[in-house]
Amino acid sequence: MESFYALLGERHWVFHDTLSLEAVETRVVSAGSADAAEAALIQWYREEGNLSLLLRQTRAVPEVRPRLPLLEKALEDYQAGRFYASTLVLLAMMDGLVNDLESPRRGMHAREGSDFDVWDSFIGHAQGLAAGQASFTKGFFKTSTEPVHDLYRNGIMHGTLLNFDNVIVATKAWNRLFGVVNWAQARATEEKRRPEPSKPLGALLREIGQQQKERALDQEALSDWAPGSWTDPANTNPTHPLYQACRDFCLAWQAKRYDRMADLTAQQFRPKRAIEAVSRAYRGYALHSFEVLRVEHEALAAGWATVQLHSNITTEVRLRWIAETPDGESWLPSRGEGQWRLVAWEAPATQLWQQGLTSRET
Incomplete structure (x- = not known):
């Protein structure tokens, strides 16, 4: 993270916790220069499927859900090269989202950088959202046609900065949106952990001490963790929990245990009505056998598994997994036991259908 901000902090890119750590390390940080790092980061956002996945993950924040239809249109505009339209929608959605989250109600454009300070997240970094507010709220009172490459919300929304129709500004708008969502999630967690003011001083001090221990545990885990991948994980790393979860899902599919599949x-x-939905998606496709070909543990609580499925046809599917707490929060060591769970749960059945499997069970 420090290497990321050393290259891109002054350009007001934000390191949010749904960024691919592998991409940051192997593409962005290794690029060497700020220009090359920025180009590599934009390229990652533009790769097929990445923005769509990040956008789906924002559903976890209730205040985002009513905005998803417009955000999906902004994604269509971005992918079609209509960067001006995408930028304007994203700026408006960020304002509304922050307005709904905070009291008193004020949009993002009316917030100080200190309003975005949170400690339990990457987003609380000194060069994160808080630092970006300086350019976000900077006033522009004279019309300019000079090229713009920063997310100057004031000048863009008020029509004084006219030359912002480019991929850098539009991608920064997506990057900032995911940072705001990250902040909203961290803020909600912080609210849950905030001690009750009526507690005795001794109890408060003990609780604060416990929170500090939990934070230290999480920071140590994040510092020590490194991405890894294993081909033929059944032999190279058979105890990896992501491999075990993927294997359990496929075994449950073979046994038609839709309750177990839904739980994963x-x-x-x-x-x-998850069991009914999973049963409806999978009951037409018998899984004869499978092999987990590759496991990619790309972030502390996120990874991929590549699986070969043998039904009436043979096909490969790449599955996205995240580690969650029993309550559905993103897992960290301080939050106790975690469980790997499948994100795009319909993907294997959909893949078989798309490949042309026609013999269905009744």
Whole structure:
């Protein structure tokens, strides 16, 4: 994270916790210069599927959900190269989101940098959201047609900065949106952990001490953790919990244990009446056998598994997994036991259907 901000902090890019750590380390930080690092980060955001996945994950914040139809249109504009339209929608959605989250109600444009200080998240870094507010709220009172490459919300929304239709500004708008969502999640966690003011002083001090221990535990885990990947994980790393979860999901599919399959779906993306929904998606496709070909542990609480499925046809599918607490929060060591759960839970059945499997069970 420090290397990221050393290159891109002055350009007001934000390190949010849904960024791919592998991409940051192997592409952005290794780029060497700020220009190359910025280009590499933009390239990662523009790769097929990355923005769509990040956008789906924002559903975890209730205040984002009513804004998703407009955010999806902003994504369509961005992918079609209509960067001006995408930027304007994203700026408006950020204002409304912060307005709904904070009391007194004020949009993001009316906030001080200190309003975005949180300690239990990457987003609380001194060069994160708080630092970006300086340019976000900077006033522009004279019309300019000079090229703009920063997210100057004031000048863009008020029509004084006219030359902002470019991929850098539009991608920074997405980056800032995910930072705001990250801040909202960290803020909610901070509210839950805030001690009751009516507690005795001794109890308060003990609780604060426990919180400091938990934070130190999480920071140590984040510092020590490194990404890894294993081909043929059944032999190279058979005890990895992500491999075990993927294997359990496929075994449950073979046994038609839809209740167990539903239990292995991420709570953030779990449908209502989950067992019924999983049964409806999978009961037409018998899984004869499978092999977990590769496991990629790319972030502390996120990873991928590549699985070969043998039904009436053979196909490969790449599955996104996240580690959650029993309550559905993103897992950290201080939050106790974690469980790997599948994000795009319909993907294996959908893949078989798309590949042309026609023989269905009744």
